[in-house]
Amino acid sequence: MKSAVIVFPGSNCDRDMAEGLRIVTGKAPTMVWHRETELPEGLDLIAIPGGFSYGDYLRSGAMAAQSPVMRAVKDAAERGVFILGVCNGFQVLTETHLLPGALMRNAGLSFICRDVPLTVENSQSAFTARYGAGEAVAIPVAHHDGNYQADAATLDRLEGEGRVAFRYAAEVNGSARGIAGILNEAGNVLGMMPHPERAVEDAHGRTDGRRLFEGLLEAVSQPA
Amino acid sequence: MKTRVYVTLKNGVLDPQGKAIHHALEGLGFSGVNDVRAGKLIELDLDPKVSDAEVEDMCRKLLANTVIENFKIERVGAAA
Numbered sequence: 001m002k003s004a005v006i007v008f009p010g011s012n013c014d015r016d017m018a019e020g021l022r023i024v025t026g027k028a029p030t031m032v033w034h035r036e037t038e039l040p041e042g043l044d045l046i047a048i049p050g051g052f053s054y055g056d057y058l059r060s061g062a063m064a065a066q067s068p069v070m071r072a073v074k075d076a077a078e079r080g081v082f083i084l085g086v087c088n089g090f091q092v093l094t095e096t097h098l099l100p101g102a103l104m105r106n107a108g109l110s111f112i113c114r115d116v117p118l119t120v121e122n123s124q125s126a127f128t129a130r131y132g133a134g135e136a137v138a139i140p141v142a143h144h145d146g147n148y149q150a151d152a153a154t155l156d157r158l159e160g161e162g163r164v165a166f167r168y169a170a171e172v173n174g175s176a177r178g179i180a181g182i183l184n185e186a187g188n189v190l191g192m193m194p195h196p197e198r199a200v201e202d203a204h205g206r207t208d209g210r211r212l213f214e215g216l217l218e219a220v221s222q223p224a
Numbered sequence: 225m226k227t228r229v230y231v232t233l234k235n236g237v238l239d240p241q242g243k244a245i246h247h248a249l250e251g252l253g254f255s256g257v258n259d260v261r262a263g264k265l266i267e268l269d270l271d272p273k274v275s276d277a278e279v280e281d282m283c284r285k286l287l288a289n290t291v292i293e294n295f296k297i298e299r300v301g302a303a304a
Binding site for chain 1: 237238240241244286287289291292
């Protein structure tokens, strides 16, 4: 699987993501600096990592969404390339309008950094195919702005179309309807606050994130 | 020309920061505060040729996230 990790000034989970991808897929991703206007040829997956791009100035992800590389990421998304945005990456995807809604300050105002229980809501996507529908997993979160909000019509649509990939199994940050991760309409873009790349090997204490990357690996190795 | 852009959370959007400020004010003994909403003020020093429509475009494209925020533009006049 050919993957790339986008690096913004202030990204700080880019190496976690690269290491997670290397461990699970056996191939290190290309690191792409945000000033690039073109992506490497033939990518299967583009990962937008966690962190605090541009110091979260204005709004989390708002400045990164205007970066030159995001134009190329948008084009790739339209071509069906898999896009995974984790944490700040999820915020960037909403600010880029590749995903609906917005991520606001946690309802309790605290930065939350711990393992959280999640329910896999949709096990049909390439990202979640290796999980069972309704399966309980635990993946760490580390965020200040993870409170997912959208208007009721958008939330209804997300739920109705099976685009809620993960839900918090217990209250974490005030997210509307407990949403932890959502898919775009075509199913090739996933944004999620929990960090699957931090739960891929035994040393992490948990390996529930591993199957997300395995599912993608399987999806891209199948002939179209 | 100085222009002020006020960015505020839409009605109905929970404002945890406003809530925390509200609690802190009550903690200081100020009574009669019914609600607090926190927002942003962005001051732009603009060339006079920049039209109202352009400022509105700036708000929609970057300064405000219209999913959760409203914006109000106030043209103040020549920069001091």
